[in-house]
Amino acid sequence: MDVWDAQTYGSRWHEIYDGLPWPEPTAAVDFLAKLAADGPALELAIGTGRVAIPLVQRGVEVHGLDTSPEMVAQLRAKDGGADIPVRTADIAAFTVEGEYALAFLVLNTLYALQTQEEQLSCFRSVAAALCPGGHFVVEAFMPDPTRFRRNSWTQVHQVGLDHVLIEADQHDPSTQRILEQHIHFRQGKAELFPAFLRYTWPSEMDLMARLAGLEPIERFGGWAGEPFTAQSGNVVSVFRRPES
């Protein structure tokens, strides 16, 4: 498989996804629950329900979209996961019935959309899915082109007696794309876990939101409301559909 498409992430990562050291979701759930008000809320790229399930347990009605049947099967197998309405849809362009008080797209997944056109189209789809006054929250890493030398980067993440985990990335600053490969050598073989992405600057995100008819209203450096500064590694952005 040489071409990345909207199903690739789930088909490659679903078996190991829930075992990865993702951030604990409580602060994200607190943040999102406040904005969801009386709901309902829509998670774009819901995955295995890392955030959606605890948000439902907080009393918020959550619906989800995802392209990966494998990731959604993991969600379905969890307590409370079978009851969350999830539709197979590409977040690059989707329509929904009804209107949502909150839409959210977390853990860098806006960057899973490989072009600016797809990302803008996602903002437009969200704008049409929100009720007047409804919010859209996007969480992503802050791009850091300085980590690349000659547009590439390698890092050894783990070394054990019988395994090693190495990451090898290529960067194209002209398209803002990063091709990541996570290479796991174990039991005498190499497994590849790719993540191809297009990062977006916060200012570009604001412009995409405005073009889609949303207002940028707040930006933080993390889910606990940390100030967003030049040192922030993470960006939590809040957009709103105007009341009229």
Ligand SMILES: C[S@@+](CC[C@H](N)C(=O)[O-])C[C@H]1O[C@@H](n2cnc3c(N)ncnc32)[C@H](O)[C@@H]1O
């Ligand atoms: C990093 S996981 C995030 C899952 C979940 N939101 C979380 O926070 O754990 C990325 C998810 O995005 C989904 N995905 C990737 N590209 C997509 C697309 N174009 N449309 C819908 N879902 C997509 C994958 O199937 C996967 O479930």
